[in-house]
Amino acid sequence: MNVIETDGLSKAYGRSWALIDCTLRIPEGCLTALVGPNGAGKSTLMNMVAGLAVPTAGDVTVLGDCPAGAPRALNSVAFVAQDAPVYKNLSVRDMIHLTRNLNNRFDSAYATGRLNELGIPLGRKSGKLSGGQQSQLALTLALARKPRLLILDEPLAALDPLARQDFMATVMTAMTDDGVSVLLSSHAVADLERYTDYLVVLSGGRLQAVGETDDLIAEHRLLTGPADEADRIAELFTVVEMRRAAAQAHLMVRTSGPDEAVPPGWETHAITVEELVLSYLRAQRNPFSPRRSPVTR
Amino acid sequence: MTPLTLPAQPETERAGDPRPVPWTRMAWVTWRQHRAAFISLPVVIGVLSVFLVVAGVRVHSHYATLLIVPAHSAYWQELTSEFNSEDWTMGFTLLLFMQLVPVLIGAFAGAPLLARDLETGTFRYAWTQGLSRERWAIVKLAALGLFTVVVAAAFSVVFAWFFRPFIPQEHLSLLNSNVFGTRGVVFAAWTLTAFMIAAFGGMLLRQVIPAMAVTIGAYALLQLLAWGVLRPGYQGAGFWPAQFIEGGWLLALSVLLATGTVWLVRHRAALSQETSMTVHPLPARPARPAHPGQPDADAPIRPVPWRRLLWVAWRQHRAALVSVTAVLGVAALYLVLMGLKIHRDFNALTACHPATSDVCNGLANVFTGVDWRVSNGTLILTNLAPVLLGAFAGAPLLARDLETGTFRYLWTQGAGRVRSTVARLVLVGIFLLVLTAIVGELFGWFFGPALANASGSGMTVLTESVFHSRGFVLPAWTLATFAIGAFCGMLFRHTIPAMAVTMGAYAVLYVLTWLYFMRWYPVSLVTSNPQVAQASGSGPANIPSTNSLILGSWKTGSTVWWRYIPVTRFWPMQIVEASWLLVLSVLLIAATVWLARRRAA
Numbered sequence: 001m002n003v004i005e006t007d008g009l010s011k012a013y014g015r016s017w018a019l020i021d022c023t024l025r026i027p028e029g030c031l032t033a034l035v036g037p038n039g040a041g042k043s044t045l046m047n048m049v050a051g052l053a054v055p056t057a058g059d060v061t062v063l064g065d066c067p068a069g070a071p072r073a074l075n076s077v078a079f080v081a082q083d084a085p086v087y088k089n090l091s092v093r094d095m096i097h098l099t100r101n102l103n104n105r106f107d108s109a110y111a112t113g114r115l116n117e118l119g120i121p122l123g124r125k126s127g128k129l130s131g132g133q134q135s136q137l138a139l140t141l142a143l144a145r146k147p148r149l150l151i152l153d154e155p156l157a158a159l160d161p162l163a164r165q166d167f168m169a170t171v172m173t174a175m176t177d178d179g180v181s182v183l184l185s186s187h188a189v190a191d192l193e194r195y196t197d198y199l200v201v202l203s204g205g206r207l208q209a210v211g212e213t214d215d216l217i218a219e220h221r222l223l224t225g226p227a228d229e230a231d232r233i234a235e236l237f238t239v240v241e242m243r244r245a246a247a248q249a250h251l252m253v254r255t256s257g258p259d260e261a262v263p264p265g266w267e268t269h270a271i272t273v274e275e276l277v278l279s280y281l282r283a284q285r286n287p288f289s290p291r292r293s294p295v296t297r
Numbered sequence: 298m299t300p301l302t303l304p305a306q307p308e309t310e311r312a313g314d315p316r317p318v319p320w321t322r323m324a325w326v327t328w329r330q331h332r333a334a335f336i337s338l339p340v341v342i343g344v345l346s347v348f349l350v351v352a353g354v355r356v357h358s359h360y361a362t363l364l365i366v367p368a369h370s371a372y373w374q375e376l377t378s379e380f381n382s383e384d385w386t387m388g389f390t391l392l393l394f395m396q397l398v399p400v401l402i403g404a405f406a407g408a409p410l411l412a413r414d415l416e417t418g419t420f421r422y423a424w425t426q427g428l429s430r431e432r433w434a435i436v437k438l439a440a441l442g443l444f445t446v447v448v449a450a451a452f453s454v455v456f457a458w459f460f461r462p463f464i465p466q467e468h469l470s471l472l473n474s475n476v477f478g479t480r481g482v483v484f485a486a487w488t489l490t491a492f493m494i495a496a497f498g499g500m501l502l503r504q505v506i507p508a509m510a511v512t513i514g515a516y517a518l519l520q521l522l523a524w525g526v527l528r529p530g531y532q533g534a535g536f537w538p539a540q541f542i543e544g545g546w547l548l549a550l551s552v553l554l555a556t557g558t559v560w561l562v563r564h565r566a567a568l569s570q571e572t573s574m575t576v577h578p579l580p581a582r583p584a585r586p587a588h589p590g591q592p593d594a595d596a597p598i599r600p601v602p603w604r605r606l607l608w609v610a611w612r613q614h615r616a617a618l619v620s621v622t623a624v625l626g627v628a629a630l631y632l633v634l635m636g637l638k639i640h641r642d643f644n645a646l647t648a649c650h651p652a653t654s655d656v657c658n659g660l661a662n663v664f665t666g667v668d669w670r671v672s673n674g675t676l677i678l679t680n681l682a683p684v685l686l687g688a689f690a691g692a693p694l695l696a697r698d699l700e701t702g703t704f705r706y707l708w709t710q711g712a713g714r715v716r717s718t719v720a721r722l723v724l725v726g727i728f729l730l731v732l733t734a735i736v737g738e739l740f741g742w743f744f745g746p747a748l749a750n751a752s753g754s755g756m757t758v759l760t761e762s763v764f765h766s767r768g769f770v771l772p773a774w775t776l777a778t779f780a781i782g783a784f785c786g787m788l789f790r791h792t793i794p795a796m797a798v799t800m801g802a803y804a805v806l807y808v809l810t811w812l813y814f815m816r817w818y819p820v821s822l823v824t825s826n827p828q829v830a831q832a833s834g835s836g837p838a839n840i841p842s843t844n845s846l847i848l849g850s851w852k853t854g855s856t857v858w859w860r861y862i863p864v865t866r867f868w869p870m871q872i873v874e875a876s877w878l879l880v881l882s883v884l885l886i887a888a889t890v891w892l893a894r895r896r897a898a
Contacts, residue, residue, distance in 0.1 A: 081705035103711035
């Protein structure tokens with residue numbers, strides 16, 4: 001079962017397009033990282049999956065066949081928006097009661113236990129908590145709903161490195177214990193490297209790369225070789241990005257598999273998730289076409 | 298309010314004390330930050346002034362004709378009665394409205410001035426720039442305060458011109474408590490005072506909406522103090538001396554409040570205390586679960602019960618509901634205590650024999666003096682209850698969630714946005730209905746003696762202010778204003794503009810109802826006999842009589858037809874008005890829910 005399916009999903013705000021023709025199939029049980037620079041359309045995509053925004057064109061369904069925002073979707077999808085909105089004038093205890101009363105399924109014992117474990121005082125007003133504590137509160141409230149899909153919009157942006165670890169630890173525990181699928185957006189790729197199962201790279205409102213992280217890593221290779229052969233080599237592969245120096249050229253290429261032969265005189269390197277994502281994002285900024293005539297030096 | 302922006306401020310680096318940021322630049326910042334207020338205030342006041350000028354030209358021309366026509370001729374009498382009914386109704390309504398203008402300007406301009414920064418956290422930005430926070434506050438207070446004073450002064454000049462014919466014609470004194478406050482320096486001084494109260498309240502409470510509510514309350518108290526205690530002391534000195542004395546003490550109070558505000562700005566403690574986080578060791582990356590849980594994928598979804606959603610609505614609006622109950626509770630207590638006194642006075646007066654004795658005259662003086670003034674003042678306050686309650690309860694209901702972003706939390710819960718929105722609107726709406734129904738009933742009892750003794754002034758249960766202060770109509774207007782407020786909040790997504798528009802919409806609807814809609818109520822009767830219409834049979838033909846409300850007249854051939862509503866039809870008329878208001882409220886609430894349902898994030 002696919003936990004999120006989109007077909008030609010597009011969203012326009014006024015006359016500008018925030019998301020264009022996005023088609024995705026995200027399998028269940030994954031931690032999916034949605035990465036891209038600021039303004040890439042990450043929040044727009046997440047708002048539509050959460051049922052907060054209505055698509056301008058295309059469809060989005062969650063948990064198999066359930067239209068986003070329908071009662072059944074709301075029941076099983078939890079969303080923590082950017083900056084973790086909570087009612088700042090309510091106490092933590094009241095926020096728990098509030099969420100319990102707004103949902104069919106809510107595990108108060110889990111919420112209280114988790115917050116006690118984190119040392120967040122239940123009597124304190126939410127607005128008086130630190131930024132990290134507010135994020136943890138919002139996450140705990142979302143997880144106590146026992147969702148099947150958890151959507152987190154930039155959850156790490158306001159957190160320090162230790163708080164990031166705490167936060168991700170909570171998410172990981174929920175994934176193992178309850179089988180929650182997670183969609184998480186971030187522009188900090190390095191933080192997510194070791195957690196992600198599935199990667200969605202978004203830039204300029206368009207999908208750049210989608211797939212299981214392991215597959216993407218296996219398919220992509222960084223080739224280094226003499227600059228004057230670069231164009232010939234580029235013909236042989238699907239090139240994501242080409243960088244040329246005076247003597248050497250670096251090509252990020254997509255191959256059919258790890259066994260594909262490396263041209264003689266060229267070196268191949270294993271790549272990291274961060275390198276992969278960054279080359280897709282750079283390529284989107286400076287579009288590269290292998291058919292273009294070589295730049296004269 | 299526009300978001301806060303500041304131009305780059307390249308400060309010349311020098312040794313020693315930094316040069317303070319020049320005032321001119323800060324004035325620009327103030328202008329940019331409060332541009333919306335600086336523009337919308339003169340626009341609203343300008344529209345009102347245009348209306349006053351248009352209406353004033355008519356009133357002045359009527360009055361000029363009246364002066365030319367030979368006195369006591371039949372035509373003169375007709376003109377006089379026309380002037381005294383139609384023109385004076387409008388003049389008097391606008392005179393009462395003028396009493397509200399200072400506090401409205403003050404509350405809307407002053408309360409958000411500092412409280413918005415505190416509420417949204419932008420004070421962290423504003424107070425850490427290269428100038429002291431006191432200077433910033435002083436510039437803002439001075440610039441916006443001066444601006445409101447200028448606008449208010451200009452408006453009072455326009456109003457004074459509009460109102461001039463009524464003073465001789467209605468035998469009013471310039472020292473009349475309603476007239477005195479709308480002229481000269483006093484009107485602007487009251488505006489400045491209201492503004493400063495609001496700014497001070499905003500700094501003290503750190504929240505816009507409570508600050509606005511407190512401003513209105515404090516202003517009302519101050520007005521009562523001025524009317525009842527202070528003015529009698531210096532009104533003997535004549536119009537202009539009294540004006541300057543009142544303007545003087547108001548100015549002193551404003552300066553005091555401004556100083557207090559700046560003092561609060563200087564001494565406001567730093568941000569909230571924060572506790573440290575407990576760090577947990579990072580667990581190993583878990584293996585992906587082989588069989589992800591499928592709890593109830595195909596089970597039908599049971600909607601979240603209404604009972605629980607009502608609890609949520611109660612918890613979210615507890616502060617507002619409790620404070621409304623407290624205010625109305627105090628009002629009810631006042632109505633009971635004061636009502637008992639007035640009833641006692643009235644009973645003593647009616648039981649007194651012979652009526653011409655000194656004792657009876659003394660009782661009559663108390664009743665027509667103090668008791669009548671108290672009754673009348675309370676009548677005006679009761680008339681304001683629907684718009685104040687409706688705007689303060691309705692406009693922030695959804696707008697606040699949209700403003701602060703908490704709607705992203707609320708609307709993604711299992712209950713869904715439609716049901717939780719409906720629960721909130723219904724809970725607060727019914728709460729207001731019940732409370733205002735109780736207050737309306739109490740007021741009806743409280744005002745009974747005044748009404749029984751008011752036949753001389755032509756006041757009946759159908760007089761607009763009396764009609765709207767009791768029965769079904771008071772709660773119905775409150776609910777309708779609440780629904781307008783909620784709708785505007787959902788439409789504009791900002792609390793302050795929604796409140797302002799709600800008040801405007803209420804005023805327009807109220808005037809339209811009185812001038813036009815009422816003619817179509819199926820309770821009115823038509824007759825060609827003015828005696829029937831008036832039932833009392835005395836006085837010129839179209840002065841509102843003691844026993845019926847005359848809606849209009851027209852001629853067919855030589856017969857004059859009158860459309861009127863007899864006082865015996867008070868309850869049918871109440872039911873008609875309450876019904877259409879109820880229908881309007883339900884429609885608006887439905888529209889609000891519909892907007893919430895289809896609003897994109």
